[in-house]
Amino acid sequence: MNAEKYIQYRVEDWVQDPLFRNYILDKDTTHGHFWRGLSNESDEIARKMKEASDILQAMSEVHSDYHEEGRRKSAESWKALEQRLPSRKKTSHRRMITLVSAAASIAIAVLVLWVLWPSSQAAVYLTEANETQEVLLPDGSLVYLNENSSLTIHEEWQNGIRDVTLDGEGYFMVRSQADTAGHKKKFTVKTSGLDIEVLGTQFNVQSRDAETRVSLDEGAVKLVHGGAEKTESYMVPGQVASYDQKSNKVAIIEKALVRADELWKPKTIEFDHITLREAIEKMETVFKVEFTSESKAVLGLKINKLSVPSDNPEVFIKTVNILFENKIIIEMDPENGTYAIRELNKSMDQ
Amino acid sequence: MTRDISIEISWKKYISGDKAVFGDVYLHYYAELYAYGRTITPRADWIDTAIQELFITLWQNPPKEVRSLDQYIFTSFRNQLYRTLKNSRKYLATNRVPETRVEDGWHKSAEDILIEDESNSEIRQQIQKALQSLPARRREAIYLKFFQNKTTAEISVIMNIREEMVRNYIYKGIKALRTNYSNQQFRLHPALILIICLQLSGNMNLF
Numbered sequence: 001m002n003a004e005k006y007i008q009y010r011v012e013d014w015v016q017d018p019l020f021r022n023y024i025l026d027k028d029t030t031h032g033h034f035w036r037g038l039s040n041e042s043d044e045i046a047r048k049m050k051e052a053s054d055i056l057q058a059m060s061e062v063h064s065d066y067h068e069e070g071r072r073k074s075a076e077s078w079k080a081l082e083q084r085l086p087s088r089k090k091t092s093h094r095r096m097i098t099l100v101s102a103a104a105s106i107a108i109a110v111l112v113l114w115v116l117w118p119s120s121q122a123a124v125y126l127t128e129a130n131e132t133q134e135v136l137l138p139d140g141s142l143v144y145l146n147e148n149s150s151l152t153i154h155e156e157w158q159n160g161i162r163d164v165t166l167d168g169e170g171y172f173m174v175r176s177q178a179d180t181a182g183h184k185k186k187f188t189v190k191t192s193g194l195d196i197e198v199l200g201t202q203f204n205v206q207s208r209d210a211e212t213r214v215s216l217d218e219g220a221v222k223l224v225h226g227g228a229e230k231t232e233s234y235m236v237p238g239q240v241a242s243y244d245q246k247s248n249k250v251a252i253i254e255k256a257l258v259r260a261d262e263l264w265k266p267k268t269i270e271f272d273h274i275t276l277r278e279a280i281e282k283m284e285t286v287f288k289v290e291f292t293s294e295s296k297a298v299l300g301l302k303i304n305k306l307s308v309p310s311d312n313p314e315v316f317i318k319t320v321n322i323l324f325e326n327k328i329i330i331e332m333d334p335e336n337g338t339y340a341i342r343e344l345n346k347s348m349d350q
Numbered sequence: 351m352t353r354d355i356s357i358e359i360s361w362k363k364y365i366s367g368d369k370a371v372f373g374d375v376y377l378h379y380y381a382e383l384y385a386y387g388r389t390i391t392p393r394a395d396w397i398d399t400a401i402q403e404l405f406i407t408l409w410q411n412p413p414k415e416v417r418s419l420d421q422y423i424f425t426s427f428r429n430q431l432y433r434t435l436k437n438s439r440k441y442l443a444t445n446r447v448p449e450t451r452v453e454d455g456w457h458k459s460a461e462d463i464l465i466e467d468e469s470n471s472e473i474r475q476q477i478q479k480a481l482q483s484l485p486a487r488r489r490e491a492i493y494l495k496f497f498q499n500k501t502t503a504e505i506s507v508i509m510n511i512r513e514e515m516v517r518n519y520i521y522k523g524i525k526a527l528r529t530n531y532s533n534q535q536f537r538l539h540p541a542l543i544l545i546i547c548l549q550l551s552g553n554m555n556l557f
Contacts, residue, residue, distance in 0.1 A: 011528055012528065016524070021496060054477060055527050057474060058473075058475075058481065059478075059481060059496065059527075060497075063493065066388040067381050067382070067385040068381075069384065069385075070380055070382070070383070070385050071380075073394070077380060078373055078380070085372070086409075
């Protein structure tokens with residue numbers, strides 16, 4: 001790369017330079033060494049680079065907010081549009097079906113509205129065929145919704161009651177939370193006929209029609225079922241509980257006896273345009289590890305896109321160390337097993 | 351942002367009338383078109399309407415042959431959104447809707463950023479304010495160039511202006527962000543001087 005050209009650069013040129021832009025926005029460190037060298041050349045160059053970097057990052061923040069906003073709205077917008085799309089091939093027979101189905105969907109809409117009306121404040125997440133969704137709950141817990149599923153977050157969340165309703169399949173990573181008195185607060189997954197109560201753990205729930213299956217990976221789970229008279233069952237990790245609504249009975253089986261592909265778990269954890277602080281919170285939820293940081297400022301570092309396996313926290317640590325090579329380093333503290341984030345000497349931020 | 355070929359294939363399938371595939375194409379483009387729309391107007395509802403109208407038209411009259419799907423969708427979306435804006439301006443003239451809503455959109459994003467980053471927030475917020483007060487067309491050109499990685503030629507087609515105008519918009523856009531930046535740096539100086547003066551006078555009183 002030709003340093004001469006860059007020494008002559010004005011701030012406007014820096015902002016427009018595609019390679020520099022990749023370095024700042026996509027954290028493409030291919031030429032990281034070169035950029036750092038240039039910034040050490042003179043204060044004047046470092047100042048220009050810093051200014052260009054601020055402009056780029058300021059714009060990027062706005063645009064990733066917009067993008068995120070769009071992503072949140074997209075599914076709902078498609079639902080609205082789908083209703084409006086006319087069928088392409090219009091035979092009279094098909095038109096009749098369209099009419100009938102339109103009438104049916106209005107009826108269903110009215111019914112849904114009527115059912116959901118009392119809890120109009122509830123938030124509902126829906127997935128369709130071949131679609132999964134990650135839901136971040138207000139307490140930092142994560143739910144991975146498998147296809148054709150719905151998760152309802154109840155209005156009572158506002159009053160500190162952690163209740164959700166699941167229809168379909170979801171993998172839950174629940175953060176333990178204490179109330180003001182220091183007692184652990186329970187988290188309840190309601191399915192048809194069965195309530196699953198936990199304090200902070202990881203488990204899979206599959207609830208289709210009258211059958212619910214719970215597979216426990218860690219922690220402890222209490223199952224509550226039955227009508228007026230509640231029956232309670234307890235599970236330990238490695239077990240699968242199967243509940244049948246018709247007989248109102250829970251059967252507990254060892255996980256080894258269940259086919260592996262029947263127990264679904266997200267393979268990767270995705271990070272999409274979030275700050276290091278948010279990423280760490282997510283890591284703490286998923287892997288039950290703890291991070292400490294001396295500097296608050298470094299937690300504001302941005303991660304654009306990152307995908308790590310859900311069974312190993314080390315990949316995240318390694319990637320972040322490469323990503324912010326000259327800014328921070330994350331190391332495991334062998335004494336207490338926490339990850340310490342240390343800030344390195346800043347060469348770009350003078 | 352790289353776009354995969356699978357979308358081009360999906361596109362061909364959708365032309366044959368597959369609603370589910372059409373949905374995939376829709377979801378694929380929604381967030382990006384939405385973000386693009388937000389550089390033009392803060393009215394989320396208008397942007398959504400424009401995207402929906404565009405895709406209804408695409409569904410009813412699918413283009414027979416498209417050289418670049420991306421280019422086609424961005425251009426059509428922009429036309430559609432500006433049409434919506436024009437219509438709503440007419441509507442606004444007769445039915446006055448309070449302008450505050452527009453303001454709210456901007457303020458909210460500024461707030462979000464505050465939460466996100468403490469270290470650099472002041473400078474960045476200044477830049478973001480400057481970005482928001484830019485003429486929409488400059489913001490648009492910057493977005494397409496930097497965040498959609500479009501070439502100047504492509505932007506000139508989407509925005510229906512000459513290539514030198516595109517370069518001009520981008521250059522002036524960045525420059526406006528800079529002017530603000532240096533103003534802000536400058537404004538710090540008198541404040542510093544005042545503090546130093548106060549400190550000095552404080553010290554003098556001691557003697």
